[in-house]
Amino acid sequence: LLAPLAVLPARQGAGVGGELVRAGIAACANAGFGIVLVLGHLGYYPRFGFEVAAEYGIFAPYPTEPIEAFMVLESVPGALEGVRGVVRPAAVLLHEEMWRE
DSSP: OOOOOOOOGGGTTTTHHHHHHHHHHHHHHHTTOOEEEEEOOTTTGGGGTOEEGGGGTEEOSSOOSSGGGEEEEESSTTTTTTOOEEOOOOGGGOOGGGGOO
8 A cells, every 4th residue: 555645835846746656656666565545636646657547347345436546556567367356465454544535
């Protein structure tokens, strides 16, 4: 899970968030995680290659509004093949209030 992401308002629009997302994706791939998930803004994350997770049969542990806000990116080619179901994050992230955009 690539989250949370925050940039000080004074620094927004300067590319800081994009660098953080790209670095996070690269770190996940380098650590052997072939799939990166995010709950975030539909106007922001698709520019990095994120797609609606539900279209792949992948769902958040709690309902998200909108459902399209839960997105997936394949950081290692072929990693999404055969992957389906409800994500089960670490216990520290398994709180319903954390699954709101």
